[in-house]
Amino acid sequence: MSQPLPPLPDTFDADLGLDLHMHSTASDGALSPQALTDACHAKGVTRFSLTDHDTVAGVAEAQRHAESLGMRCLAGSELSTLWRGIGIHVVALLPEGASGALVPGLEAQAQARVSRAQEIARRLEKIGLEDALARARAQAGSERPLGRPDFAKALVAAGVVPDMPTAFKKYLGAGKPGDVKTHWPYLSEVVEWIRDSQGIAVLAHPLRYRLTHRKRSQLLDSFREAGGEAAELISGHQNADVGRDLARQLEARDLMGSQGSDFHYPGGPLAPGVMSAPPRCSVTPVWRHPRLVTFAA
Numbered sequence: 674m675s676q677p678l679p680p681l682p683d684t685f686d687a688d689l690g691l692d693l694h695m696h697s698t699a700s701d702g703a704l705s706p707q708a709l710t711d712a713c714h715a716k717g718v719t720r721f722s723l724t725d726h727d728t729v730a731g732v733a734e735a736q737r738h739a740e741s742l743g744m745r746c747l748a749g750s751e752l753s754t755l756w757r758g759i760g761i762h763v764v765a766l767l768p769e770g771a772s773g774a775l776v777p778g779l780e781a782q783a784q785a786r787v788s789r790a791q792e793i794a795r796r797l798e799k800i801g802l803e804d805a806l807a808r809a810r811a812q813a814g815s816e817r818p819l820g821r822p823d824f825a826k827a828l829v830a831a832g833v834v835p836d837m838p839t840a841f842k843k844y845l846g847a848g849k850p851g852d853v854k855t856h857w858p859y860l861s862e863v864v865e866w867i868r869d870s871q872g873i874a875v876l877a878h879p880l881r882y883r884l885t886h887r888k889r890s891q892l893l894d895s896f897r898e899a900g901g902e903a904a905e906l907i908s909g910h911q912n913a914d915v916g917r918d919l920a921r922q923l924e925a926r927d928l929m930g931s932q933g934s935d936f937h938y939p940g941g942p943l944a945p946g947v948m949s950a951p952p953r954c955s956v957t958p959v960w961r962h963p964r965l966v967t968f969a970a
């Protein structure tokens with residue numbers, strides 16, 4: 674991470690060429706880590722973090738390629754957790770990579786995905802999708818841990834539903850039969866793994882859990898108490914009014930703010946670096962974190 678790049682500012686500005694939440698084929702993204710890095714390059718994203726679900730498997734490839742293009746790739750992962758029965762995602766920004774308790778933690782997440790996939794398959798077989806596990810595996814196209822999008826694609830391919838959104842709406846989304854989340858560890862445990870890895874725990878997309886303002890406050894309090902240090906102030910496209918409300922919630926708790934597209938695949942409304950403009954606020958950007966000085970300089 675020694676290439677000369679203009680240093681990042683102390684505030685949230687539009688067009689920083691910075692995206693701290695994206696997926697590759699190491700989880701449910703469509704682009705290989707190398708192709709994702711090329712897509713970042715094409716979009717003027719010069720600093721990014723690869724944050725695949727519950728793994729850092731794609732990071733080394735992205736970092737190698739980023740380096741060769743004069744870009745900076747920060748190791749990361751998006752971890753699945755539970756808080757009061759709700760599935761909550763935590764982005765780990767890992768300036769030193771994965772170490773300490775995070776290493777067995779990620780192994781446990783991979784194992785949890787295996788048993789969870791079996792449970793999802795059992796439930797989808799009940800609603801008539803035979804050999805659901807094999808079908809999801811075929812959709813994944815590799816040996817990586819399975820996620821709900823693989824099952825969604827299997828439902829589409831089998832003609833059970835017309836498209837992915839319908840697959841989630843009817844079978845895999847929150848509260849539906851294929852929404853199995855009991856395998857995930859509690860939020861606070863995951864935050865501890867990240868801290869043990871010298872990482873920064875960032876609450877992912879706080880506006881996407883369909884929480885009331887009050888419940889979101891409680892989540893932010895729990896997260897802060899557990900040792901979480903930041904939350905995504907901007908995640909992809911979001912409502913400006915709710916974004917300002919979120920900014921005030923972060924300011925009140927002295928939580929830092931992050932920004933990311935949550936990009937998964939080309940052709941949709943998102944691309945690397947594409948996200949809503951930041952609200953006017955005094956939230957401290959996460960790239961001001963003492964452990965991200967080199968990344969931001």
Ligand code: AMP
Nearest residue numbers: 701726819820821822837838841846937
């Ligand atoms: P999992 O990590 O296995 O729980 O799968 C969650 C992933 O499914 C998310 O990260 C998204 O990529 C995708 N996803 C969640 N909800 C939807 C939806 N309604 N439509 C399409 N994809 C979704």
Ligand code: MN
Nearest residue numbers: 696701726937
């Ligand atoms: Mn995903």
Ligand code: MN
Nearest residue numbers: 751762877878
């Ligand atoms: Mn997520």
Ligand code: MN
Nearest residue numbers: 694696751935
């Ligand atoms: Mn994500």
